[in-house]
Amino acid sequence: MGYTLKMRIWRGDQSGGDLGDYEVEVSEGEVVLDALHRVQATQAGDLAIRWNCKAGKCGSCSAEINGRPKLLCMTRLSDFDPAETITVTPMRTFPVIRDLVTDVSYNYEKAKELPYAELGPRDADGKRRMAQIDVERGQEFRKCIECFLCQNTCHVVRDHEDNKPAFAGPRFFLRYAELDMHPLDTHDRRALAQGAAGLGMCNITKCCTEVCPEGIKITDNAIIPMKERVVDRKYDPLVWLGNKIGIRNKDNDGRTEV
Numbered sequence: 472m473g474y475t476l477k478m479r480i481w482r483g484d485q486s487g488g489d490l491g492d493y494e495v496e497v498s499e500g501e502v503v504l505d506a507l508h509r510v511q512a513t514q515a516g517d518l519a520i521r522w523n524c525k526a527g528k529c530g531s532c533s534a535e536i537n538g539r540p541k542l543l544c545m546t547r548l549s550d551f552d553p554a555e556t557i558t559v560t561p562m563r564t565f566p567v568i569r570d571l572v573t574d575v576s577y578n579y580e581k582a583k584e585l586p587y588a589e590l591g592p593r594d595a596d597g598k599r600r601m602a603q604i605d606v607e608r609g610q611e612f613r614k615c616i617e618c619f620l621c622q623n624t625c626h627v628v629r630d631h632e633d634n635k636p637a638f639a640g641p642r643f644f645l646r647y648a649e650l651d652m653h654p655l656d657t658h659d660r661r662a663l664a665q666g667a668a669g670l671g672m673c674n675i676t677k678c679c680t681e682v683c684p685e686g687i688k689i690t691d692n693a694i695i696p697m698k699e700r701v702v703d704r705k706y707d708p709l710v711w712l713g714n715k716i717g718i719r720n721k722d723n724d725g726r727t728e729v
Contacts, residue, residue, distance in 0.1 A: 473498045476506055476548065477556040480518065484569045490558065491515075497548055503557065504532055504543035507571075519570035527684055530618030534571050535560045540620040540682045562623040575619050581639045584667060588650055589658040605654045611692060612649035614685040615642065621679035621689060627672050638669035641679035641689050648693035651700065665701045670694070 476497045479490045495509045504522060511518045522532040525544045532543040537558050551557055565573035593599055621641040622628070628635050639647070647664045650656055664670045675698075677690045687693075 474553045476553070478506060478510065479556055479558040480507070480510065480515075480571070481560040482515075482518070482570055483567065485567055488567070488570075490560075499549070501548050502544055503536060503541075503546045503548065503559065506548065506557075507543060507559065519568070519572045521572045528616055530616035533562055533618045533620050533623065535562060535623075540624045542618060542620070542684050545684055562619070564623040564625075564629045565619075575622075577635060578617070578619050578622055578640070578642065581643050581668075582646075584639070585643060585646055586650075586658050586660060586663070588653060588656045590655050591657050599655055601654045605652075608652060609649055611687055612645050614687055615645060616685060617642065618684060620682045620684065624678045624682045625673075626676070626678065627669075627674075634669070634672065637667075638672050639664075639667075641673070641694065643668065644670060644673065644697060645687065645689055645693045648697045651697065661697075661701045664697055670697060670701060673698075 473496055475494050478493045478495060480493060482488050482491045493510050493514055495506055495513065497506050497509070504520075504525060507518070507520055511520065520532065520543070522544065523529040524531070527542055527545040530542070533540065534543055535541070536543070536546055538560075540562065543559070548557075559571065561567050561571045561573045562575075565575050565577060568574050590599065619642060625640055627638055628640060644664070647660050647668060647670075650658070651660045651664075673694055675690050675694060680688055680690045683689060
């Protein structure tokens with residue numbers, strides 16, 4: 472059963488813009504991206520939208536729907552009252568290129584700052600081994616589709632543009648945690664996470680976790696444990712003393728460091 476949907480869509484570019492009003496016929500079972508494509512096909516052929524898979528796995532169609540960061544392809548029209556006007560705007564944290572498309576290159580620059588994995592020597596038989604529990608712990612972090620909704624909703628950069636140079640953001644704190652918790656990785660990223668990545672600027676409001684389309688517990692399972700690791704290294708008196716006198720010590724997960 473179809474009906475006429477009222478939409479307000481932001482139109483413009485880096486020089487400015489405004490919301491435009493549209494009415495479009497939609498059908499049962501459709502998502503917001505379907506409605507936008509119909510507007511594009513019938514009324515606004517120059518409407519710019521970034522999308523790819525339409526299956527919630529590529530992370531391309533991130534935008535804000537009624538002010539809330541969401542994936543256009545995973546937001547069902549049935550979630551809204553048919554009489555409601557749906558407002559679609561670009562992600563607010565990143566510069567607008569045109570219409571609903573934003574420049575997310577900030578995130579790729581932050582990715583370049585993250586040290587890659589450095590694995591130790593293989594076992595005598597040429598293999599590397601790790602416990603199943605360690606394998607399972609990292610699986611949640613690898614579900615990230617890099618939609619950057621968590622980056623967009625993080626108020627540290629959303630409301631303070633000048634913080635961007637010194638703040639990596641939740642997507643990359645997730646990656647810092649994933650690599651630092653890897654039992655075979657020998658690179659200690661805790662000082663870098665606290666310093667150059669700005670982990671200390673995060674005040675764990677959990678807004679990033681709330682908007683994650685993959686349901687990753689970014690705050691509880693990555694950011695807070697990473698903060699605890701930083702604190703252990705910096706303020707635990709036994710760890711501090713061991714580092715000072717050169718004693719080998721172990722972090723909370725039993726990984727040996729010098």
